[in-house]
Ligand code: ATP
């Protein structure tokens with residue numbers, strides 16, 4: 001990934017100006033962590049970027065940012081800029097393109113996100129980001145309160161970085177969050193969910209939830225059941241406990257899974273019929289909540305005599321024949337009885353046994 005990034009920088013520098021890797025990639029590289037994508041800050045203007053990458057769909061042009069994918073690495077390239085007049089505690093209304101990295105880094109959120117690397121792998125650390133990386137601390141660039149009032153999402157980003165990286169919040173950052181947390185209500189649920197998802201899926205999810213509670217963010221984030229969250233190894237499990245499908249955005253599939261999970265939470269996930277009806281995935285989440293191990297549930301699941309209706313050794317025609325069914329709508333009912341009897345161990349899944357059961 002680094003090699004691809006450096007060769008893109010070289011190509012850009014050969015064209016004109018000066019470009020740098022910056023943000024999450026450099027931060028994670030210095031920490032020895034993997035990154036998903038690479039941010040590049042460049043002195044090239046959006047017009048020059050368009051000349052350099054003529055094939056790009058430049059709908060992004062007016063924002064001075066383009067996405068490029070090279071060798072499966074996604075790059076977010078932004079022209080050096082200042083941002084002015086934030087609106088709705090989130091979006092700058094005005095962009096001003098500037099000439100230098102020195103000016104560009106000042107609009108970034110945290111010192112650890114403002115470390116740059118040039119094409120020769122020189123680190124350009126204008127705001128002491130490396131010191132904060134070493135001390136494992138999240139510090140805003142400039143006054144925390146001012147920066148969070150400009151863009152309230154930065155509060156959630158601060159917590160997310162603190163949780164995923166295992167860093168502490170600088171005192172100023174923590175104080176500002178406590179004071180300004182109500183501004184989180186102004187943000188879209190979509191952006192909030194993105195940050196929360198990242199927090200909930202990292203290995204420190206438990207600490208993340210404790211931190212949200214400690215800072216009193218459950219109220220402004222409308223996470224009414226945050227105190228009850230007790231499973232940390234599954235994202236859907238956490239959202240099911242939080243029970244906020246009416247507020248936060250979820251896909252139809254996610255909503256269905258969450259609803260089913262909420263049902264399994266009220267049942268015994270090791271029960272054969274429950275395992276059969278809800279499946280291994282949902283039951284594992286519910287089981288871990290009740291203190292059972294994954295192995296216990298999996299073993300129970302693989303020992304089920306049937307996993308789906310098709311596993312029952314009888315055909316629809318045989319059912320109709322044995323039961324003398326005129327009304328075919330009854331077939332479902334018969335199947336359900338067979339499932340229950342087989343899963344409870346009252347009936348063996350063998351054709352002749354099932355036939356004589358049906359006839360009796
Ligand atoms: P990751 O990609 O791991 O989530 P990242 O730090 O790369 O972390 P991005 O959202 O990709 O985060 O943003 C890239 C860079 O843009 C950041 O490192 C930061 O310098 C800047 N940035 C992103 N969001 C903001 C913001 N809300 N306010 C100020 N600067 C920001």
Ligand code: MG
Nearest residue numbers: 023024037039
């Ligand atoms: Mg990034």
